[in-house]
Amino acid sequence: xxxxxxxxxxxxxxxxxxxxxxxxxxxxxxxxxxxxxxxxxxxxxxxxxxxxxxxxxxxxxxxxxxxxxxxxxxxxxxxxxxxxxxxxxxxxxxxxxxxxxxxxxxxxxxxxxxxxxxxxxxxxxxxxxxxxxxxxxxxxxxxxxxxxxxxxxxxxxxxxxxxxxxxxxxxxxxxxxxxxxxxxxxxxxxxxxxxxxxxxxxxxxxxxxxxxxxxxxxxxxxxxxxxxxxxxxxxxxxxxxxxxxxxxxxxxxxxxxxxxxxxxxxxxxxxxxxxxxxxxxxxxxxxxxxxxxxxxxxxxxxxxxxxxxxxxxxxxxxxxxxxxxxxxxxxxxxxxxxxxxxxxxxxxxxxxxxxxxxxxxxxxxxxxxxxxxxxxxxxxxxxxxxxxxxxxxxxxxxxxxxxxxxxxxxxxxxxxxxxxxxxxxxxxxxxxxxxxxxxxxxxxxxxxxxxxxxxxxxxxxxxxxxxx
Amino acid sequence: xxxxxxxxxxxxxxxxxxxxxxxxxxxxxxxxxxxxxxxxxxxxxx
Numbered sequence: 001x002x003x004x005x006x007x008x009x010x011x012x013x014x015x016x017x018x019x020x021x022x023x024x025x026x027x028x029x030x031x032x033x034x035x036x037x038x039x040x041x042x043x044x045x046x047x048x049x050x051x052x053x054x055x056x057x058x059x060x061x062x063x064x065x066x067x068x069x070x071x072x073x074x075x076x077x078x079x080x081x082x083x084x085x086x087x088x089x090x091x092x093x094x095x096x097x098x099x100x101x102x103x104x105x106x107x108x109x110x111x112x113x114x115x116x117x118x119x120x121x122x123x124x125x126x127x128x129x130x131x132x133x134x135x136x137x138x139x140x141x142x143x144x145x146x147x148x149x150x151x152x153x154x155x156x157x158x159x160x161x162x163x164x165x166x167x168x169x170x171x172x173x174x175x176x177x178x179x180x181x182x183x184x185x186x187x188x189x190x191x192x193x194x195x196x197x198x199x200x201x202x203x204x205x206x207x208x209x210x211x212x213x214x215x216x217x218x219x220x221x222x223x224x225x226x227x228x229x230x231x232x233x234x235x236x237x238x239x240x241x242x243x244x245x246x247x248x249x250x251x252x253x254x255x256x257x258x259x260x261x262x263x264x265x266x267x268x269x270x271x272x273x274x275x276x277x278x279x280x281x282x283x284x285x286x287x288x289x290x291x292x293x294x295x296x297x298x299x300x301x302x303x304x305x306x307x308x309x310x311x312x313x314x315x316x317x318x319x320x321x322x323x324x325x326x327x328x329x330x331x332x333x334x335x336x337x338x339x340x341x342x343x344x345x346x347x348x349x350x351x352x353x354x355x356x357x358x359x360x361x362x363x364x365x366x367x368x369x370x371x372x373x374x375x376x377x378x379x380x381x382x383x384x385x386x387x388x389x390x391x392x393x394x395x396x397x398x399x400x401x402x403x404x405x406x407x408x409x410x411x412x413x414x415x416x417x418x419x420x421x422x423x424x425x426x427x428x429x430x431x432x433x434x435x436x437x438x439x440x441x442x443x444x445x446x447x448x449x450x451x452x453x454x455x456x457x458x459x460x461x462x463x464x465x466x467x468x
Numbered sequence: 469x470x471x472x473x474x475x476x477x478x479x480x481x482x483x484x485x486x487x488x489x490x491x492x493x494x495x496x497x498x499x500x501x502x503x504x505x506x507x508x509x510x511x512x513x514x
Binding site for chain 1: 469475491493494513
């Protein structure tokens with residue numbers, strides 16, 4: 001299976017099953033579109049008809065002839081032989097025994113506080129309360145969560161813990177105590193904790209920043225972009241905007257981390273489908289690590305993205321990618337946009353790419369009172385309660401559903417070119433929109449595919465620049 | 469080649485035998501809280 005598309009002046013061909021990327025001329029591009037459905041003779045005839053029209057004169061140094069078309073065919077055949085074009089999908093057998101595979105817990109999302117000092121209008125956590133009650137995680141519960149992680153991590157050395165909320169800085173003493181406990185335990189068990197703090201920034205101060213720089217592998221700083229955009233959706237509890245309070249703190253923290261190992265992370269909605277302006281605004285504020293993603297919301301909400309928004313958002317991704325190329329050429333460097341990151345030379349293995357996001361198996365969310373859920377997005381939906389930090393996973397029936405999550409279990413992924421990049425997408429989104437964790441949230445899929453196309457195009461551009 | 473330029477990429481089929489060590493990061497984390505991406509992650513099995 002191949003996926004071919006035109007972007008930023010390039011004819012790009014992705015060989016889905018090998019992950020190979022080729023940049024081809026117009027002739028090969030047209031041949032490939034017909035390659036699997038028509039005979040060679042028919043294709044040659046069509047190419048001659050098309051490229052001998054006057055508008056194509058001068059496209060090649062020599063006039064288009066049968067021998068030139070034959071040459072193009074030979075190059076295609078060579079790549080096929082090398083296993084980088086039209087490669088077969090040999091991975092389906094790989095997943096037959098997914099249910100009995102042994103998984104370990106690698107990461108926890110600790111809901112340090114089910115409470116928040118902002119009132120973000122799109123908050124899936126309902127201002128921190130997750131359809132439940134306000135609560136802060138105690139040190140005792142947090143300790144048990146870390147013990148559970150260590151005990152269930154097998155031989156895996158690196159363990160990730162995200163201090164999440166609500167707003168985790170509202171319970172920061174417990175964060176500090178848990179980090180100290182983790183550091184003590186990692187020595188005893190030959191583990192390495194990688195901590196992350198996700199914060200809205202309101203309570204950030206020098207003490208928290210210093211602590212974060214010492215202990216947090218990553219910090220995620222919530223900001224939606226332009227002041228009016230941010231303040232519309234991210235007001236404080238008294239209805240005022242949060243932008244002026246948080247931006248200077250975020251700038252200070254990002255600089256103090258040498259502009260690495262952090263993200264300013266935003267959400268765009270139906271109200272700012274011109275979100276490339278928000279990404280660029282954050283870049284102009286000096287941020288070099290930026291992540292902005294589409295809101296996930298019930299369709300009845302005014303801020304939810306609509307099907308009509310998809311084309312607009314896709315053109316915004318194109319615009320953003322072009323601006324990134326422009327800045328890279330002009331300044332010799334450019335900010336990093338998380339959703340355009342792709343690792344073509346050292347990315348994950350097929351096993352990883354097939355097995356989904358890891359929610360419910362490798363990744364779990366822990367509520368303030370110690371309940372375990374497949375991920376933060378499922379917290380509050382009792383149907384997905386998996387167990388707790390005292391007894392571990394007890395609801396193996398639900399866990400097995402997550403264990404079986406893989407790209408071949410999802411009908412719409414089977415023929416999708418993006419399946420080895422998004423790995424089947426977000427189970428929570430799928431459930432919220434289709435009632436099935438193996439369903440597909442179509443708007444999300446369209447945007448994901450576009451982001452992958454842009455990400456590959458940026459790699460193509462980089463490679464072509466080097467060749468020049 | 470005259471008509472095709474290929475980028476340097478890791479061939480996914482070669483990772484079937486040696487892959488699956490599980491040391492890599494979970495996919496849905498931190499900077500990506502809903503729009504999960506796997507292709508951007510690094511393999512830790514160098």
